[in-house]
Amino acid sequence: MPAESYPDDLRYHRDHDWVRLDGDVATFGITWYAQDALGEVVHAELPAVGDTVEAGESYGELESVKAVSDITAPLGGEVTEVNEKIADSPELVNDETYDGGWLIRVRLGDASAAAGLLDATAYQEYLAAL
Amino acid sequence: MRDGLKRTPLHARNVELGARMIDFGGWDMPVFYEGIGDEHRAVRTSAGVFDVSHMGQLAFTGPDAHDVLQHALSGDVDRIAPGRAQYSLLTNEGGGIVDDLIVYRRGDDDYLLVVNAANTGAVHEHLLVDVAGRDLALVDESDATGMLALQGPAAIGVLDALRGDGVAPLSGVERFGMTMAEIAGVPCLVVRTGYTGEDGVEIMAPADGIATVFDAILADDRVRPCGLGARDTLRLEVCYPLHGNDISPDTNAIEAGLGWACALDTGFRGSDVLRATKETGPQRRLVPFRVTDRAVPRQGFALFAGEREVGIVTSGTMSPSLDQGIGLAYIEGDAAAVGTVLQLDVRGRRREVEVAKKPLYPPEKDT
Numbered sequence: 001m002p003a004e005s006y007p008d009d010l011r012y013h014r015d016h017d018w019v020r021l022d023g024d025v026a027t028f029g030i031t032w033y034a035q036d037a038l039g040e041v042v043h044a045e046l047p048a049v050g051d052t053v054e055a056g057e058s059y060g061e062l063e064s065v066k067a068v069s070d071i072t073a074p075l076g077g078e079v080t081e082v083n084e085k086i087a088d089s090p091e092l093v094n095d096e097t098y099d100g101g102w103l104i105r106v107r108l109g110d111a112s113a114a115a116g117l118l119d120a121t122a123y124q125e126y127l128a129a130l
Numbered sequence: 131m132r133d134g135l136k137r138t139p140l141h142a143r144n145v146e147l148g149a150r151m152i153d154f155g156g157w158d159m160p161v162f163y164e165g166i167g168d169e170h171r172a173v174r175t176s177a178g179v180f181d182v183s184h185m186g187q188l189a190f191t192g193p194d195a196h197d198v199l200q201h202a203l204s205g206d207v208d209r210i211a212p213g214r215a216q217y218s219l220l221t222n223e224g225g226g227i228v229d230d231l232i233v234y235r236r237g238d239d240d241y242l243l244v245v246n247a248a249n250t251g252a253v254h255e256h257l258l259v260d261v262a263g264r265d266l267a268l269v270d271e272s273d274a275t276g277m278l279a280l281q282g283p284a285a286i287g288v289l290d291a292l293r294g295d296g297v298a299p300l301s302g303v304e305r306f307g308m309t310m311a312e313i314a315g316v317p318c319l320v321v322r323t324g325y326t327g328e329d330g331v332e333i334m335a336p337a338d339g340i341a342t343v344f345d346a347i348l349a350d351d352r353v354r355p356c357g358l359g360a361r362d363t364l365r366l367e368v369c370y371p372l373h374g375n376d377i378s379p380d381t382n383a384i385e386a387g388l389g390w391a392c393a394l395d396t397g398f399r400g401s402d403v404l405r406a407t408k409e410t411g412p413q414r415r416l417v418p419f420r421v422t423d424r425a426v427p428r429q430g431f432a433l434f435a436g437e438r439e440v441g442i443v444t445s446g447t448m449s450p451s452l453d454q455g456i457g458l459a460y461i462e463g464d465a466a467a468v469g470t471v472l473q474l475d476v477r478g479r480r481r482e483v484e485v486a487k488k489p490l491y492p493p494e495k496d497t
Contacts, residue, residue: 039165068428
């Protein structure tokens with residue numbers, strides 16, 4: 001599995017999600033820290049296109065061989081895309097955490113809420129204090 | 131000791147190898163080194179070595195050892211020739227399972243019971259009742275003994291490359307046969323058995339020598355270190371029960387499908403209850419199932435035939451070899467028949483499963 005990293009061009013949430021912002025569309029995934037804690041992901045339950053996700057609420061589940069974890073939405077909005085590859089290759093979450101392992105894309109209800117997310121430095125400081 | 135957890139003689143090695151450690155029944159054990167899926171596949175295709183030093187070893191020696199064990203264990207001790215081992219159940223008065231174990235006959239009056247780590251104390255206490263006033267010694271050798279499992283198609287080849295001069299090839303040892311062999315200069319008791327469904331051995335050595343054996347085995351490129359996570363996915367694919375999940379003092383050996391390990395005519399403790407169950411037929415049976423949808427079954431999930439609850443999952447996982455959810459469950463009556471389609475409740479959602487035949491791996495070829 002790839003080495004620990006937290007790309008500078010992403011924003012982060014304390015529940016260990018990353019966000020890639022593109023105007024009012026955001027892509028969500030889980031961070032290196034989260035996939036490392038979970039272990040090899042073997043199954044994902046993700047929402048459908050058109051579903052609403054609420055900031056701070058669970059929008060799905062990731063399962064490893066030994067555990068199940070809720071995925072928390074860092075921001076709220078309407079799901080516009082779901083990563084189809086995850087169903088057949090859930091290990092993308094571990095192996096391509098910030099690229100091929102993306103989970104859903106969301107049209108943000110409130111794009112300004114992104115200002116409340118952490119940058120890579122602040123997130124790593126947060127991790128160091130855990 | 132960190133957090134009061136017990137450590138095996140291989141603890142330092144496990145940590146050096148970067149294992150993810152967990153509390154397993156009070157022991158600090160590796161759940162994986164690099165990844166459960168990779169380790170599982172290594173055992174199915176080449177070889178894996180597991181630290182199982184946490185397991186218990188109870189020695190029984192003396193003229194009464196045979197009779198005491200014949201009454202306490204479900205298997206027929208008469209069928210264990212010196213130099214052989216047998217899978218057996220330690221049963222209670224109700225025909226329930228205090229532990230499942232392997233009994234090694236080291237000599238005429240010399241037996242070794244290898245028991246699950248979490249049950250070593252319970253087994254010892256259970257047997258103290260039986261040995262009181264009898265002509266035998268019961269000694270707990272667990273702390274003095276280290277143990278490894280070396281499993282996979284390459285396992286015997288790996289071991290043969292390490293055996294001392296004058297040790298006969300281990301490929302000549304039959305399944306459940308055992309032998310004393312010097313491995314990397316350390317005296318070992320080797321038995322050809324395992325918990326993975328692959329060829330291989332379990333190796334016992336003095337606690338202060340087991341790390342040398344482990345290092346020598348790992349020096350062979352064909353072997354990877356494997357943790358308890360892979361041990362569980364491997365055994366579940368071949369439908370071996372896990373005490374604490376699938377079997378317990380409250381589960382009947384006939385219901386658990388372990389009648390084959392019960393020599394009912396030897397009159398062992400609880401055999402009358404088991405004979406009655408066999409005659410009337412068990413009301414529920416421990417059977418394997420495959421998930422047809424994508425979902426991971428977990429212990430405690432309920433199984434339904436329409437709206438009727440008919441069963442409960444006792445073990446479940448995502449099978450690395452089959453790329454499908456699999457599990458074991460107690461299912462009542464006709465719903466336990468092979469081919470029955472049932473619904474699994476996965477945290478409020480229903481997913482389709484099918485009752486299957488043992489073993490789940492290898493999968494049956496289409497004829």
